[in-house]
Amino acid sequence: xxxxxxxALGPGVAVICLAALTAPVYAEMAxxxxxCSFETGHVWTYEAGKFSSAAPSPLTFExxxxxxxxxxxxxxxxxxxxxxxxxxxxxxxxxxxEVANEGFLNLTTIYDADPATPGVQPAVHSRHLGLLGxxxxxxxxxxxxxx
Numbered sequence: 290x291x292x293x294x295x296x297a298l299g300p301g302v303a304v305i306c307l308a309a310l311t312a313p314v315y316a317e318m319a320x321x322x323x324x325c326s327f328e329t330g331h332v333w334t335y336e337a338g339k340f341s342s343a344a345p346s347p348l349t350f351e352x353x354x355x356x357x358x359x360x361x362x363x364x365x366x367x368x369x370x371x372x373x374x375x376x377x378x379x380x381x382x383x384x385x386x387e388v389a390n391e392g393f394l395n396l397t398t399i400y401d402a403d404p405a406t407p408g409v410q411p412a413v414h415s416r417h418l419g420l421l422g423x424x425x426x427x428x429x430x431x432x433x434x435x436x
Contacts, residue, residue, distance in 0.1 A: 320435040323352045325397065327414050327431030335424040345427055348414065351436065352385055352397070393418035399433050408434055 327348040333340045351365035352374065362374040364387055377384040379398075387395040397414045414429040 321353070321355055322436040323355070323399065323410075323433040324436045325350055325352065325399070325412055325414070325431060325433040327412070327429035329431070330414075330427060330429030332427040333425065334420070340424075345429065348429055348431075352399075352433070357383065389418070391418070410434070 330345050330348075331342045332345045333342045350371070353363045353365050353370075355362045355376070357376060357378060360376040360378075362376060362385060363370050364372040364374055364385075372387045372389065374385045374387050377386060382398050382400045385397040385399065389395065394417045395415070396417075397412060399410050399412045402408060402410050410433045412431050412433045414431065416425075416427045418425050
């Protein structure tokens with residue numbers, strides 16, 4: 290009888306374990322304001338039928354009024370509001386999406402804080418735009434910190 294009891298409990302326990310493994314675990318609660326700095330990356334431009342790349346200038350901006358539940362925030366550049374951001378929450382990260390006036394997209398993904406460097410969150414920033422009718426995109430690697 291002990292063997293059948295273990296078998297009867299096995300599938301139920303397996304379902305509970307599976308549910309725990311697949312339940313969403315959202316990124317830690319974001320502060321109200323972050324300062325993001327990106328020192329490395331690449332910019333790609335398309336001209337004469339091919340893409341070419343170059344290193345971009347360093348980039349710094351702030352994300353303010355972060356409301357994870359309302360999925361909104363503000364982009365601040367050089368102390369001035371530069372746009373509205375939508376937030377998409379993910380496992381161990383938050384994505385901040387900006388649709389610029391011209392329809393171009395900017396995406397910043399901020400990951401959970403790195404335990405090796407408390408208060409520092411690894412981040413990636415991507416821009417997709419056109420310049421004088423030519424495709425141009427960039428991707429940066431950097432960090433964000435609480436302000």
